Structure formats: structure tokens, C-alpha cells
Amino acid sequence: AQSVSQHNHHVILSEAASLELGCNYSYGGTVNLFWYVQYPGQHLQLLLKYFSGDPLVKGIKGFEAEFIKSKFSFNLRKPSVQWSDTAEYFCAVIPYNTDKLIFGTGTRLQVFP
Amino acid sequence: NAGVTQTPKFQVLKTGQSMTLQCAQDMNHNSMYWYRQDPGMGLRLIYYSASEGTTDKGEVPNGYNVSRLNKREFSLRLESAAPSQTSVYFCASSEKIYYGYTFGSGTRLTVV
Numbered sequence: 001a002q003s004v005s006q007h008n009h010h011v012i013l014s015e016a017a018s019l020e021l022g023c024n025y026s027y028g029g030t031v032n033l034f035w036y037v038q039y040p041g042q043h044l045q046l047l048l049k050y051f052s053g054d055p056l057v058k059g060i061k062g063f064e065a066e067f068i069k070s071k072f073s074f075n076l077r078k079p080s081v082q083w084s085d086t087a088e089y090f091c092a093v094i095p096y097n098t099d100k101l102i103f104g105t106g107t108r109l110q111v112f113p
Numbered sequence: 114n115a116g117v118t119q120t121p122k123f124q125v126l127k128t129g130q131s132m133t134l135q136c137a138q139d140m141n142h143n144s145m146y147w148y149r150q151d152p153g154m155g156l157r158l159i160y161y162s163a164s165e166g167t168t169d170k171g172e173v174p175n176g177y178n179v180s181r182l183n184k185r186e187f188s189l190r191l192e193s194a195a196p197s198q199t200s201v202y203f204c205a206s207s208e209k210i211y212y213g214y215t216f217g218s219g220t221r222l223t224v225v
Contacts, residue, residue, distance in 0.1 A: 009153070032211055043203065043216040044156075051211050090155060099144060099163055099210045100171065105155040 004093050006104035013081050013111050021076040021107050023065075023091030032094040033074040034101070035065055039087045047089075050074065061085070086111045116140070117217035119204050125223045126194040134189040134220050136204030144207045145187035146171075146214065147179060149200040156203065162187055194224045 005024045013019060025031060035047040048059025055067040065076045074091060091104040117138045126132055138145065143164050148156040148171075158171030162181040176198060178190045187206075191198055201221050205214040 006155075034213055043218045044205075044214075045216075046213045049211070049213055094210055100158055100161060101146070101205075101210075101214055102158070103148075103156040105153060 004091055004102055004104040006089075006091055006107050008107045009105070010108045011110070013109070015083055015111055015113055016080050017111075019076070019078040019081045019085075019109070021089055021091075021109070023074045023076065023104060025072050025074070025091075025093045027093060027095040027102075029096035031096060033065075033067060034092040034094075035059065035063070035074075035076050036090045036092060036103075037087045038090065038106075044090065047076070081109075081111050083111050083113050085109060117204055117206055117215050119202075119217035119220050121220060122218065123221050125225060126191075127225055128195060130194050131190065131192050132194065133191075134202055134204075134222075135186070136188065136217060137186045138204075138206040138215070139185065140206060140208065140215065141184070142206035142208045142215070143184070144210070145181065146205045146207075147177075147187070147189045148203045148205065149173065149198075150203060150219075151200050159189065159202075191222075194222075196224045198222065199224045 033050040036044040038044050050057045050067045058064045088106045090106045092101050120135045146161040147159040150156045157173045160179040162168045165184045180188045201219050204217040207214045
């Protein structure tokens with residue numbers, strides 16, 4: 001079945017460590033790609049998005065993601081995490097010719113001081 | 114403040130009871146969505162409405178009905194609640210799909 005996969009379910013880091021969260025999708029054709037963040041007790045907020053152009057996308061709060069078409073991947077990165085980055089991160093895809101956002105299962109990030 | 118407003122924020126139902134979750138947006142968005150969020154399963158689309166007067170099923174529509182009352186409002190109804198419907202429900206809206214979605218703050222529903 002077509003899907004969005006986030007293989008890291010739970011990541012624990014110390015402050016200042018580098019972060020990379022994986023996201024793979026299985027939809028063919030053109031896709032639109034998103035990363036959302038959900039801080040504890042809050043709703044989802046958009047971190048960044050990719051539609052076309054430069055495959056390296058910069059978002060808010062120092063996050064970036066790279067679209068690698070050949071690998072069907074859109075991994076999220078941050079060079080140095082902070083305690084305030086503790087949250088759940090969701091990758092999402094809009095498959096070609098649809099208007100539905102399909103989410104991955106999420107990655108819970110815990111950052112310790 | 115502009116955004117998506119969901120009511121109620123919390124609700125406890127007994128099995129078999131019915132209720133309607135309300136959602137309203139004031140951004141003049143055409144499309145509106147209902148998702149449920151369950152641990153380890155991410156967000157799954159229940160129903161969506163691409164425009165006023167239209168609704169379509171998502172991934173997990175069974176046990177739910179929706180109404181797009183007007184451009185602003187999109188309600189989700191549970192006719193006969195079941196414990197499997199215990200979840201956090203999020204409403205979202207979008208103007209154009211590539212802008213991303215704006216989410217409401219969620220409704221935490223428990224069915225006992």
C-alpha cells in the first residue's frame with residue numbers, strides 16, 4: 001500500500017546534538033512534501049514544505065529538509081537541537097493529483113539539557 | 114485571531130451515545146478536513162470537504178458522518194460512539210493545497 005514511513009519512532013538527544021529524522025514515501029509522480037511539529041499539548045504547526053525547485057528547503061527554528069527524489073525521501077535535519085525542540089514531528093505528503101495530506105506515524109523527539 | 118476553532122476541547126461519552134464535533138475557520142479557506150490522531154498511528158484522514166457543499170471519505174470514515182454547513186463550518190458526527198473512537202480529533206483547513214494546512218487545537222474524546 002502507498003504510504004509515508006517514519007522509521008524513527010522515538011529519538012532521544014542531548015542539547016547541541018545534531019538531528020536527522022527520516023521520512024520515506026511510496027507515491028509515484030510529483031509529490032508535495034511537508035514537515036509538521038506538534039509541541040506537547042498543542043496542535044500541529046508547519047515547519048517547512050517542498051513543492052519544486054531547490055531540493056534543500058529551510059524552515060522555521062533552524063530546521064531544514066532535503067528532498068532526494070531517487071530515494072523517495074525527505075529527511076528533516078537540524079545541526080544543533082535545543083530542549084525546546086522536544087516535540088513530535090510528522091512528515092506528510094500530498095500525492096500527485098490529490099488534495100489530501102497523508103501523514104507518517106510521527107517521531108517523538110526528546111531533548112535533554 | 115484568525116484560525117481554526119474546534120469545540121469542545123474535551124468530551125467523555127458512553128458507548129452508544131452520539132455527539133457532534135464542531136469546527137469553524139475564519140480564513141475563507143475552501144477546503145476543510147477532519148483527522149484523528151492515535152498513538153503510533155499518526156494522523157489519519159476521516160473525511161474532507163474540498164468546497165462548500167461537497168464531502169468525501171478519507172482513510173477511516175466508518176462510524177462518522179460530516180456536514181459542510183457553509184464555507185466556514187465543517188462538523189463531524191458520531192452517531193453511536195464506540196470505545197475504538199477514543200482519540201484526539203483535529204480539524205484543518207487550507208486555501209490552496211500547497212500552502213499547507215492550518216490545524217485547530219483538537220478535541221480529546223474518550224468513549225467509555
